[in-house]
Amino acid sequence: xxxxxxxxxxxxxxxxxxxxxxxxxxxxxxxxxxxxxxxxxxxxxxxxxxxxxxxxxxxxxxxxxxxxxxxxxxxxxxxxxxxxxxxxxxxxxxxxxxxxxxxxxxxxxxxxxxxxxxxxxxxxxxxxxxxxxxxxxxxxxxxxxxxxxxxxxxxxxxxxxxxxxxxxxxxxxxxxxxxxxxxxxxxxxxxxxxxxxxxxx
Amino acid sequence: xxxxxxxxxxxxxxxxxxxxxxxxxxxxxxxxxxxxxxxxxxxxxxxxxxxxxxxxxxxxxxxxxxxxxxxxxxxxxxxxxxxxxxxxxxxxxxxxxxxxxxxxxxxxxxxxxxxxxxxxxxxxxxxxxxxxxxxxxxxxxxxxxxxxxxxxxxxxxxxxxxxxxxxxxxxxxxxxxxxxxxxxxxxxxxxxxxxxxxxxx
Numbered sequence: 236x237x238x239x240x241x242x243x244x245x246x247x248x249x250x251x252x253x254x255x256x257x258x259x260x261x262x263x264x265x266x267x268x269x270x271x272x273x274x275x276x277x278x279x280x281x282x283x284x285x286x287x288x289x290x291x292x293x294x295x296x297x298x299x300x301x302x303x304x305x306x307x308x309x310x311x312x313x314x315x316x317x318x319x320x321x322x323x324x325x326x327x328x329x330x331x332x333x334x335x336x337x338x339x340x341x342x343x344x345x346x347x348x349x350x351x352x353x354x355x356x357x358x359x360x361x362x363x364x365x366x367x368x369x370x371x372x373x374x375x376x377x378x379x380x381x382x383x384x385x386x387x388x389x390x391x392x393x394x395x396x397x398x399x400x401x402x403x404x405x406x407x408x409x410x411x412x413x414x415x416x417x418x419x420x421x422x423x424x425x426x427x428x429x430x431x432x433x434x435x436x
Numbered sequence: 437x438x439x440x441x442x443x444x445x446x447x448x449x450x451x452x453x454x455x456x457x458x459x460x461x462x463x464x465x466x467x468x469x470x471x472x473x474x475x476x477x478x479x480x481x482x483x484x485x486x487x488x489x490x491x492x493x494x495x496x497x498x499x500x501x502x503x504x505x506x507x508x509x510x511x512x513x514x515x516x517x518x519x520x521x522x523x524x525x526x527x528x529x530x531x532x533x534x535x536x537x538x539x540x541x542x543x544x545x546x547x548x549x550x551x552x553x554x555x556x557x558x559x560x561x562x563x564x565x566x567x568x569x570x571x572x573x574x575x576x577x578x579x580x581x582x583x584x585x586x587x588x589x590x591x592x593x594x595x596x597x598x599x600x601x602x603x604x605x606x607x608x609x610x611x612x613x614x615x616x617x618x619x620x621x622x623x624x625x626x627x628x629x630x631x632x633x634x635x636x637x
Contacts, residue, residue, distance in 0.1 A: 240530040244445035313525050314534040314562040324444040324514050333515040357555025357586050361515040385558050386595035394587035
């Protein structure tokens with residue numbers, strides 16, 4: 236067997252790299268970071284590089300922007316490149332270590348424009364972040380966009396807390412929902428992980 | 437902000453690439469594939485490139501080997517590079533598409549040497565595989581190795597079935613457990629995602 240693939244990679248699209256050049260070095264508030272994140276999600280779906288999802292990794296104490304990711308499933312051809320996995324992987328690449336919670340280093344926050352799907356909740360757990368900030372956790376994402384979050388544990392916030400991760404819900408909720416609504420109104424969008432569900436538009 | 441990372445990648449280690457050159461083009465049975473997978477997991481922990489975990493993507497009907505992955509957390513520095521994510525990403529890279537279940541193509545199986553953690557169960561869901569074969573799903577992995585599987589949904593097999601994925605449990609169970617036992621007996625192993633749990637050795 237010499238035709239097996241031996242590596243894989245994912246790259247932010249050029250529009251995102253250009254846009255991120257305008258990002259501040261740090262955000263003063265979670266609200267400001269979420270506004271940037273939500274805008275990034277909107278730009279991603281408008282550019283057709285992936286779904287309407289974005290995520291940031293921040294230093295918890297300072298708001299320093301460590302990484303920014305968008306959903307890259309369509310652009311990378313890799314189904315696991317959801318925004319959270321991309322942001323966490325880019326943070327780990329930049330810092331040169333898999334553990335964002337390693338002793339002696341600043342604590343990190345993962346900020347996302349909605350509740351992570353089952354895969355991304357796990358990815359957050361194994362990344363070393365100690366705080367997750369989300370715009371919301373209700374059914375709006377699935378209802379408006381047709382995406383499936385998968386079998387998230389019924390008590391996922393308690394399960395996160397049990398493993399040292401605090402979850403804060405409801406930052407920038409209305410603006411996040413508006414992006415899902417815009418996406419849901421499209422008739423040409425690819426819902427690439429909606430197994431067992433159907434589009435609602 | 438010009439110092440943000442804009443791409444990430446993961447590579448199979450050289451020992452794995454050499455070893456995979458000896459792999460058959462296809463496996464006659466799930467048992468034969470699991471024996472190969474379990475051996476790959478053992479080699480991975482012996483080489484210190486990651487935990488004692490490996491995964492294969494196979495064409496379901498023919499047993500054709502599409503990709504092979506090992507846990508690369510330590511080698512890649514990316515916490516999401518569990519064996520399943522690596523194998524699925526390598527399969528998608530080789531085939532040039534994110535959906536391994538795309539219409540008009542052979543159906544695919546993900547074969548792993550134990551129940552996937554919460555992240556990898558989600559990764560399987562979004563990959564397009566329609567069948568998962570595992571050596572076991574009991575507490576042996578966590579007890580013997582100290583790794584945490586995370587908050588897997590209590591009815592995860594039913595949740596998979598509901599989304600079109602059949603799960604088969606118990607192929608090559610004893611050999612898989614033996615690898616976890618060997619790993620657990622090490623005193624120098626890095627348990628890199630054991631948040632909230634403690635080593636048992």
